[in-house]
Amino acid sequence: MAGLCFLLGLLLAGRIPLHAAKRFRDVTSHGSAAAPVIRSQDLLHGWSPDQNMWNEKLYPVWKEGDSRWKSCWKGGQVRAILTSDSPALVGSNLTFVASLVFPRCQKEDESGNIIYDRSCKNGTASSLDSYVYNWTVWTEERDWGQCPNRSTHHVFPDGKPFPCHPGWKRKNFVYIFHTLGQYFPKLGRSSAIVSINTASMTLGPQLMEVTVYRRGHRTYVPVASTRDVYMVTDEIPVFVNMSQKNDRNSSDDVFIKDLPVVFDVHLHDPSHFLNTSTIRYKWEFGDNSGLFLSDSPVFNHTYTLNGSFILNLTVQAAAPGPCPRPSPAPPEPTSPHFIVSTVNSSDGATPLPTDASLQDRRRREAPDESCQVTRYGHFVASLTIVEGILEVNIIQMTNLQKSVSQTEDSTIDFVVTCQGNTPTDVCTVISDPTCLWPQNTVCDPVEVNDQCLLTIRRAFSEAGMYCVNLTLGNEASLALYKYTGLYRRKSSRVTCQSWSRHLDLHQCLDCIHCSSNLLCVQAIQRIQAN
Incomplete structure (x- = not known):
């Protein structure tokens, strides 16, 4: 019995480091109650699952509200701003930009160092000539090649080495992007850009998080984190600019009767996913004028009655999409002498597909120019027509x-x-x-x-x-x-009566100073029009 207890003690002691070690989801989820489980349709090319281990010794982790955040940067605190070109039509590329905002009077120079801005007002004389962070002097002589040396600190939190790039030594920040239970580490300067393809992503709102570390001498220091919601949709994002001659305020959707209104359609397609697509526009203006079909994004319509009208626009595009799956082959009859059994995993979780099956799934679900899917977009607006x-x-x-x-x-x-x-x-x-x-x-x-x-x-x-x-x-x-x-x-010496007999421009202009002459004014207008 004592031997059994000793063995159990060893097993428990052996499990302590595993419990204490942090995974990416523990760091990048920023205290979320439950990290998302990776679904096979959400696997992103080049991203890694957030169950991987995090090197906390090289990349320390601070909780929100930790006092060390106040002293992690000289001269103040750094803010991170995350933006994207969401919403994204499924199948298109979605781009995220993480940017750092430094404390007042600080900026990044061409070498990637952080310096005090000489043009900043109220800057002190002692700070104008000094660095906030001079990472150039920290770089070891053997680091000045096109690739980082094989030092233990030239790695990401998962242990993967920094990529080989001529400008790597000017990138002094490590960005960890995290979404859908996966992460992507990237070296960057004061900003970093990441793009993902949405072909196999689940529709709806999703959350992207980013954590930023700066270089230290032998470790990295957290400086900022942020998050942003993005949207993947199967509807084409449509915006319409409406304008009209003599309209005082085109943003209030109030327009003038008997004057054409110009409708200019803009599709939100920053990755140019629909560049080669045939796009058609179907207009219904709500005034019983009928249905109008057009291949042009610009359309004019004149309302002849006062009142309120509902504008409906439908946009149709043939976009690249996944090819349909082939019909499954009929099952072969099984021999009665063999029994096929299934084994459930002990933890009840669905096992992740193999690499071969993932590659096959990506091939089937990736957009293919030879396979087209019809996508639609809609725009609705309430217009008020008045006398003008x-x-x-x-x-x-x-x-x-x-x-x-x-x-x-x-x-x-x-x-x-x-x-x-x-x-x-x-x-x-x-x-x-x-x-x-x-x-x-x-x-x-x-x-x-x-x-x-x-x-x-x-x-x-x-x-x-x-x-x-x-x-x-x-x-x-x-x-x-x-x-x-x-x-x-x-x-003037020229009289209106003399002008009436001679259509001369100067005489006409002189005639302005006569008491009144409608013919003079009309002639001026005709001469100017010609």
């Missing part, structure tokens, strides 16, 4: 004459008409003749009757050629009228 200001015209300009001795600014009255809805404000921008350099801007509220007829008075400081942009607006729309003409302070 459709057109603005200047029908008369009158110069308010002053004596030659007067030095005050002279003014011109613009008589303006519009069509459509009633404006509530007017803005005038007076610029140089090229209309590129604004000189004066004036905006005023206006009250207009149902006929939309108003007089706008504007001042000119000196004689010369001017560009006048006149804009009428209300809460829904804007309408612009642009006029370029000559203003002379002194009265």
Whole structure:
């Protein structure tokens, strides 16, 4: 009995190191209640299962709230930011970028060292010429080759050696990416990029975590960790930009009746997965105008009634997809003399497939250009259609004459008409003749009757050629009228009557200063249009 107890004691003692040793899932899950079990359909190429052992002596592990986090970096704390180009259409590549944000007045130089930023304001003189971390001086002479030497500290937490790369010595951070029960270690500088293919991934939201270590003399020091949710979907992510001439705010989904609305479709496809696909667009605008099919991502539609309408867009694309599995062969009859039995694993877990079966599964499930799968995307929006200001015209300009001795600014009255809805404000921008350099801007509220007829008075400081942009607006729309003409302070010798017989541009411009002449104004507009 004593011998049995001694043997049991040895067995228990032998198991203590196994219990105390950490695995990747213990470190990279950041205290999650349960780490995900690797499913065969979620196996990522080049990633390793997080049941592997973690070298805690070389890569120490600190719990959240540990006081050592406050002193792990000189001059403050480092933050990690993780972003991705999610959502990703299943079969496409999904890219993650982990970036480090250093404390104020610190940055990375070309050699990968961390230095104090000389251009940073309020920096002290003593810190401007010094390093935060000068890893170059730590690099041993035998480390300056294209590959790290076979030192025990040039390895990842799982013991795999650093990859051979000419610029490895400038990469002083170790990034551990973790998702779906798998991890991927990578050397990097102040940022690191990882891409994964989503062909065999489970649809829905998933969590990506990243833990970052910096180089020490013989060990590595944790500096930051973060996480981000990403999405894998079998629907094409669709976004539509809607715009319209004279629309005051295109982001409020309120548009003007009787003016075309431009719908510009954008597919979220950062990895260019659908570049070679045939894409079709099916439009339904909700105004009983019918169904429209198009091969172009840009489509125009004019609403002729006021009210609220539901826009429905369906996008269809033939995308590369997994080839269908071959039909299983009929089972061969078994001999009655042989009995086939199955053995369940002792822990009840489903055994992982073999390497050969995994390679066969990846071949069957990977996207193949010869096999196509129809994918769909949908976009729905509620649009409000209202009356708008459709057109603005200047029908008369009158110069308010002053004596030659007067030095005050002279003014011109613009008589303006519009069509459509009633404006509530007017803005005038007076610029140089090229209309590129604004000189004066004036905006005023206006009250207009149902006929939309108003007089706008504007001042000119000196004689010369001017560009006048006149804009009428209300809460829904804007309408612009642009006029370029000559203003002379002194009265002209050419009369409106003489101009009416001679269609000369200069005489026409002089005629602006007559009391009023609609023909003059219309002729100016015709000359400018030509």
